[in-house]
Amino acid sequence: MRTQAPALLPIFRSALQARLLLRVLTSGEGLTAADLARDLEEPEPTVFRETRRLLDAGLLRGERIGRALVLKPAEDNPATAPLRQLLVVTYGPHLLIGRALAGLAGIDEAYIHGSWAARFHGEVGGPPGDIDVLVVGQPDRRAVDAALAGLETELGREVNVTYVSEERWRSADDAFIGTVRSRPLVPLEMSDGPAMLTP
Numbered sequence: 620m621r622t623q624a625p626a627l628l629p630i631f632r633s634a635l636q637a638r639l640l641l642r643v644l645t646s647g648e649g650l651t652a653a654d655l656a657r658d659l660e661e662p663e664p665t666v667f668r669e670t671r672r673l674l675d676a677g678l679l680r681g682e683r684i685g686r687a688l689v690l691k692p693a694e695d696n697p698a699t700a701p702l703r704q705l706l707v708v709t710y711g712p713h714l715l716i717g718r719a720l721a722g723l724a725g726i727d728e729a730y731i732h733g734s735w736a737a738r739f740h741g742e743v744g745g746p747p748g749d750i751d752v753l754v755v756g757q758p759d760r761r762a763v764d765a766a767l768a769g770l771e772t773e774l775g776r777e778v779n780v781t782y783v784s785e786e787r788w789r790s791a792d793d794a795f796i797g798t799v800r801s802r803p804l805v806p807l808e809m810s811d812g813p814a815m816l817t818p
Contacts, residue, residue, distance in 0.1 A: 633669075634741065635659065635661055635665070635666075635669060636669055636672075636673075637706060637709070637710050638659055638710060639655055639659065639666065639669055639670065639673070640673065640678065640679075640702065640706055641706040641707070641710045641711055641714070642655055642658060642659065643655070643673075643679055643690050643691065643692060644692045644699065644702065644703040644706060645703065645706075645707065645711065645714060649682065649684075649689035649690055649691045650689070650690050651687045651688060651689055651690065652666050652667045652670050652688070652690070653687075655670070655690075670690055674690075677693055677696050678692075678693055678696060678698065678699065678702065679691065679692065679693055680692070680693045707773065707774070708773075708774055708775045708776070710739070711774070712731060712735060712750045712774055712776075712778075713731055713739070713805050713807055713808075714808075715770055715773065715774065716729075716731065716750070716752060716767065716770065716778070716807055717729070717807035717808045717809050718809075719766045719767055719770060720754075720763065720766055720767075720807060720809045721809045722809075723758050723759075723762055723763060723766060723809075724758060724759070724762075725756045725757045725758035725759065726754055726755070726756045726758045726763075726809065727755045727756035727785050727788075728755040728756070728788070728806070729752060729753065729754045729755065729806075729807040729809060730752070730753045730755075730799075730804045730805060730806055730807060731750060731751060731752055731753075731804070731805040731807065732751050732752075732753055732799050732802060732803070732804050732805075733747070733749070733750075733751030733802075734747040734748065734749075734751075735747035735749075735750050735751070735776075735805075736751075736802070736803040736804055736805045737802065737803045739803070739805050740803040740805075742803060747776065748776065748777075749776050749777040749778070749779055750774060750776050750777070750778045750779070751779050751781070752778060752779065752780045752781070752807075753780075753781050753783065753799060753804075754780055754781070754782050754783070755783055755784075755785055755788045756782075756784070756785060757784065758782075760782065763780060764780075767780070783796065
């Protein structure tokens with residue numbers, strides 16, 4: 620079955636290939652195909668085939684630990700560092716922003732919306748000019764600003780944060796919320812995962 624080129628960066632064979640590479644190239648530890656299938660919510664046989672292609676291409680390396688094949692970046696490949704940077708600025712905003720916001724008090728939920736979210740979900744269009752973040756809850760805004768400081772440089776785009784209360788987010792009568800909810804959203808996983816995103 621032929622897959623559609625991803626809207627965020629159509630040089631990749633598929634969005635899965637780009638997302639998979641991003642996960643492995645930005646992880647501080649190795650990942651198995653089973654780990655990736657769970658994280659990316661994709662069938663394990665499909666993920667295994669994709670990792671095999673990337674291993675054969677020399678973009679990933681595999682290390683046997685017991686019966687598991689642990690995948691890591693092929694750091695000796697000169698393409699790895701620029702590929703990592705390319706993936707971070709295109710597919711990485713939700714990972715970087717989610718990790719940056721992890722552990723901050725007062726955030727109930729957070730999402731990326733707008734043009735980047737639309738491209739992430741495959742909607743064709745021009746490259747996103749900025750990253751629109753919606754934070755639900757009542758966090759200390761200075762703490763959020765401090766957590767996100769420096770990400771604009773790494774992502775190559777302005778990061779705009781809008782704050783809404785939990786009550787407003789649940790409102791059926793708010794025009795702004797209705798518009799945001801009617802368009803693609805990318806939920807942020809605010810986990811304390813590996814922070815290694817650049818070499």
